[in-house]
Amino acid sequence: MAEKLLQIRDLYLYFRTMRGVVKAVDGVNLDMNRDDALAVIGESGCGKTSLIRAILRLLPRNVHTYKGSVVLLDTDIMKLSEERFRTNVRWRRMSMVAQAAMNALNPVIRVGDQVCEPLVVHQGLSKRDALAQAAEVFHLVGVPTDFLNRYAFELSGGMRQRAILAMALVTRPDLVVLDEPTSALDMLTQANIMNVLKGIKKDLQQSFIFITHDVATTSEISDRGVVMYAGQIVEISSAEQFYLNPFHPYSQKLMASVPTLKVKKELEFIPGQPPSLLNPPVGCRFAERCHRRFDMCDQEPPMFTLEDGRQVKCWLYK
Amino acid sequence: MQTVDTKNQPLLEVRDLRQWFELRKFVFSRAGYVKAVDGVSFSLPRGEALALVGESGSGKTTLARTVLGLYKPTSGDVIFEGLSLSTLKHREMRKYRSDLGYVQQDPYGALPPFMSLNTILTEPMIINGVRDKSEQDRRIREVLEEVKLTPADDFINKFPHQLSGGQQQRAVIARAMVLRPKLIAADEPVSMLDASVRVEILRLLRRIQEEHTLAVIYITHDLSTVRYFSERIFIMYAAKTVEKAPVESLLEHHFHPYTTALLAAIPDPDPENAKKFRDVPAGEPPSLVHPPSGCRFHPRCPEAIEGLCDVKEPPEFEPLPGHTAECWLYQ
Numbered sequence: 001m002a003e004k005l006l007q008i009r010d011l012y013l014y015f016r017t018m019r020g021v022v023k024a025v026d027g028v029n030l031d032m033n034r035d036d037a038l039a040v041i042g043e044s045g046c047g048k049t050s051l052i053r054a055i056l057r058l059l060p061r062n063v064h065t066y067k068g069s070v071v072l073l074d075t076d077i078m079k080l081s082e083e084r085f086r087t088n089v090r091w092r093r094m095s096m097v098a099q100a101a102m103n104a105l106n107p108v109i110r111v112g113d114q115v116c117e118p119l120v121v122h123q124g125l126s127k128r129d130a131l132a133q134a135a136e137v138f139h140l141v142g143v144p145t146d147f148l149n150r151y152a153f154e155l156s157g158g159m160r161q162r163a164i165l166a167m168a169l170v171t172r173p174d175l176v177v178l179d180e181p182t183s184a185l186d187m188l189t190q191a192n193i194m195n196v197l198k199g200i201k202k203d204l205q206q207s208f209i210f211i212t213h214d215v216a217t218t219s220e221i222s223d224r225g226v227v228m229y230a231g232q233i234v235e236i237s238s239a240e241q242f243y244l245n246p247f248h249p250y251s252q253k254l255m256a257s258v259p260t261l262k263v264k265k266e267l268e269f270i271p272g273q274p275p276s277l278l279n280p281p282v283g284c285r286f287a288e289r290c291h292r293r294f295d296m297c298d299q300e301p302p303m304f305t306l307e308d309g310r311q312v313k314c315w316l317y318k
Numbered sequence: 319m320q321t322v323d324t325k326n327q328p329l330l331e332v333r334d335l336r337q338w339f340e341l342r343k344f345v346f347s348r349a350g351y352v353k354a355v356d357g358v359s360f361s362l363p364r365g366e367a368l369a370l371v372g373e374s375g376s377g378k379t380t381l382a383r384t385v386l387g388l389y390k391p392t393s394g395d396v397i398f399e400g401l402s403l404s405t406l407k408h409r410e411m412r413k414y415r416s417d418l419g420y421v422q423q424d425p426y427g428a429l430p431p432f433m434s435l436n437t438i439l440t441e442p443m444i445i446n447g448v449r450d451k452s453e454q455d456r457r458i459r460e461v462l463e464e465v466k467l468t469p470a471d472d473f474i475n476k477f478p479h480q481l482s483g484g485q486q487q488r489a490v491i492a493r494a495m496v497l498r499p500k501l502i503a504a505d506e507p508v509s510m511l512d513a514s515v516r517v518e519i520l521r522l523l524r525r526i527q528e529e530h531t532l533a534v535i536y537i538t539h540d541l542s543t544v545r546y547f548s549e550r551i552f553i554m555y556a557a558k559t560v561e562k563a564p565v566e567s568l569l570e571h572h573f574h575p576y577t578t579a580l581l582a583a584i585p586d587p588d589p590e591n592a593k594k595f596r597d598v599p600a601g602e603p604p605s606l607v608h609p610p611s612g613c614r615f616h617p618r619c620p621e622a623i624e625g626l627c628d629v630k631e632p633p634e635f636e637p638l639p640g641h642t643a644e645c646w647l648y649q
Contacts, residue, residue: 037592043512044483142600156602186373187539191583191598198595213513216542216584219591239589257517259542260586261569267546269521270514273482 004073005174005207006032006055011068013054020278021064024050026231028068029303034174035205039222039239041215041254043274047231048211049099052177055209056096057085072174091118095168096177100184102160105152112138112148115167122171137166140203141196158189162196169200177209182217194220215258219243227251230275230285233303237310247312250286284314292316327400328361329500329533330385335359335394337377337384341607352606354380356557357394364500365531367524369544369565371580372554373603378537381554382503385535386418387411398501416446419494421504421523425486429478435462435489436474439496446497457496465492465522484515488522495526502527503535508543520547541584545569553577556604556614563641573643576615613646621647 013025024047032038042048053059055070057077070077077089095118098104106114115137116130125133135145141162152160161181168176181197182190198221200206212218218225225242227235227250235248246252256268272289275281281288287297296315304317335358338351355377362368370378384391387403396403398414406414422428429438439458448454462470465488478486487507494502504523508516524547527534536548544551544565551568553561553576561574572578583598585591599618604610610617616627626646635648 043514158602186603187541187580187583188373188598189602191585191596192600194585195595195598198592215513216587219587219589220585220596221592223592239592243587243589254514255587257514258587259517259540259546261542261545261581261584262586264545267517267521269516269518271518273484 003034004031005034005036006030007069007071008055009069009071011051011054011070012065013050013059014064014066015050015060016062016064017278022277023231023280024277025054026277026280028233030226030233030236032175032207032209034207035201037201037208037210037221037223038226039218039224040209040211040226040228041213041218042228043213045274045277046228047277048228049179050231051228052096052179052209052211056090056094056177057082058096087122090122091173092122092171093173094175094177095171095173097164097168097179097181099179101164102157102184105160105163107152109151110148111150111152111155111163115148115163115170118167118171134166134170137170138163140169140200141166142192157185158192161185161189161193165193165196169206172204175207175209177211179211180213181210183212183214190217197221215254216260225251227254230280231277232285232313233311234286234313235311237312241308241310247306247310247317248286248314249290249292249316253289253291329364329399330362331395331397332361332381332385333359333395333397335381335384335396336392337380337389338392350607353557353609354606355384356606356609358557358559359394360552360559360562362501362533362535364533365527366550367527367534367536367548369536369538369548369551370554371538371541371544371551373539375603375606376554377557377606378554379505382505382535382537385501386420386503387415412446416442416497417500419497419499419502421487421490421494421502421507423506424510425483425490426478428490429486429493431478434475434477435467435492438478438489439493442493442497448497461492461496464495464526465489467492483511484519487511487519491519491523491526498530499532501533501535503537505537506539507536509538509540516543523547541580542586553580556609557606558614558644560615560645561641561643563638567638567641571638571641573637573641573648574615574645575619575621575647577643579618613644623647 008028008030011025011028015022015024028051040048077085112131112134116134119125119130119133135148138145143159143162182193210218210221222239224238226233229250235251246255253270259267270289275285283298284301287293301313301315303311303313305311306317335355337355338353340351341349343349358381372378383389385396440454443454459470462473467473467488508519548565551563551565552559555576561577572581579599582596601618604614612628612630613632616622623646632644632646634642634644636642637648
């Protein structure tokens with residue numbers, strides 16, 4: 001066990017815009033083992049979607065800077081040519097469930113044909129074999145296999161989301177990235193989908209990166225919590241550490257703002273707004289809103305690794 | 319308008335309200351109805367916050383919009399301060415609407431992009447006969463102060479795109495408040511906002527509600543915020559209110575199996591969650607065109623009684639005083 005699956009070093013992704021350069025991902029380091037489920041948590045605009053776009057090399061045209069290294073098992077996928085990356089890595093070894101992807105199914109192609117497409121395109125399987133494998137995965141995610149012959153509009157939201165999940169799993173990739181996989185779904189459907197994900201993780205030892213702003217939902221599946229703020233990772237800790245006792249002041253405040261159903265607690269909010277990524281402040285980026293700010297915070301804190309394995313980007317833990 | 323004793327009567331009463339939307343086939347022939355709200359009754363006293371909780375398509379928004387007078391009910395009645403909405407003439411309807419505020423889900427979509435905050439806030443006053451310029455200005459400042467868009471001078475000439483999401487939602491609340499309404503309907507007021515801002519906006523709504531003894535209808539699918547921001551809670555499923563209760567009572571004893579399922583589905587941030595599966599019924603909410611016979615939840619219900627639940631629609635039972643459930647288990 002504990003095989004290194006993914007190593008991200010000094011990853012930067014900047015975008016060119018009319019108003020200047022947006023530093024969406026600004027020096028990210030992240031390690032991940034096989035059979036690990038990572039929850040990347042952050043508010044909108046903190047760069048979490050950009051981070052996975054950088055990992056999967058799904059870049060828009062206005063990229064300003066894109067550098068660093070992303071090592072998947074033993075290949076540095078940043079060094080591969082676009083064509084090699086497309087044929088060997090994307091969807092074959094890493095796949096993705098995009099935000100609101102259930103609405104992105106092609107309405108005029110049967111669901112089954114769409115789900116088995118990655119197999120035909122990336123692995124050169126015949127249509128029949130591909131469909132057989134798709135049926136297997138459909139079974140896994142809890143969609144009746146006769147749905148393979150249906151069109152997207154004949155499926156409910158929850159079923160469509162499962163079909164999309166099947167599409168991401170059909171090539172049995174090393175890593176599946178889920179971008180807000182349940183945010184457009186109803187509570188019961190969401191719980192059902194989370195059950196499916198838990199089952200897949202348990203049975204197939206599938207590794208996940210799970211991106212969301214909904215802290216409570218991430219606790220359903222994550223082994224580790226990764227908190228992003230203003231383009232940077234500010235805390236990485238295990239699920240036990242993170243959900244019960246986060247260390248970074250931002251994580252603490254974020255956790256305190258999550259309403260809980262079972263116990264009544266005093267809800268808090270974070271005053272102010274996250275800084276602009278056009279021109280992020282020098283020093284700690286959270287300092288302006290931080291309740292524990294002190295002199296040191298004018299300089300940018302490095303990532304401190306604590307004895308229990310936590311990583312926190314905050315001077316308090318020097 | 320007749321005057322009635324308003325001391326003891328509820329601000330709003332809804333009696334057996336039904337809101338059906340006609341489905342048409344080839345423009346002319348009738349293809350049935352979407353029964354979006356199907357027999358809902360309740361009363362809402364002044365100053366109380368009522369939460370409508372349900373999944374999408376359960377009819378909570380339609381119910382609020384019917385109360386706001388945006389739809390004409392198919393049957394049943396909405397009574398506001400003792401007057402039935404169906405009897406109101408055009409002008410009285412306008413007066414009625416000025417007593418209501420509406421906070422929409424998507425603040426950016428709800429604010430006209432080409433109007434400054436000043437214009438946005440003046441508009442309702444022009445329509446409702448507050449014509450005096452200095453009075454308008456005074457009220458705008460007052461209401462901006464109230465939603466904490468301060469100093470007012472900094473914000474008054476801004477356009478919606480110059481505000482952050484949280485500020486936009488404050489502006490929407492300010493617009494709802496500018497006519498000093500008695501009832502506010504807030505439709506998922508925070509679902510588009512980030513977690514750290516959500517609590518801030520909900521607290522603001524709560525404070526305004528308490529200061530002005532406003533009645534609030536708070537629509538949400540997020541049961542976990544409800545405990546902090548309302549007194550009573552209605553659980554809606556497939557166009558019906560399946561359980562109605564004071565918030566604390568509902569969290570302690572939930573009677574309807576759907577409520578139980580809903581409560582079981584909601585995670586609190588806890589590392590233990592990852593270790594267990596959630597006990598939730600499979601399936602999806604039913605079609606509202608042809609809802610199931612009997613209790614609408616029976617096809618998914620783990621406790622359905624054969625021969626009863628699938629045949630006869632359950633009436634409202636009251637297992638605890640003030641706490642009702644539409645479920646045969648409690649007859």
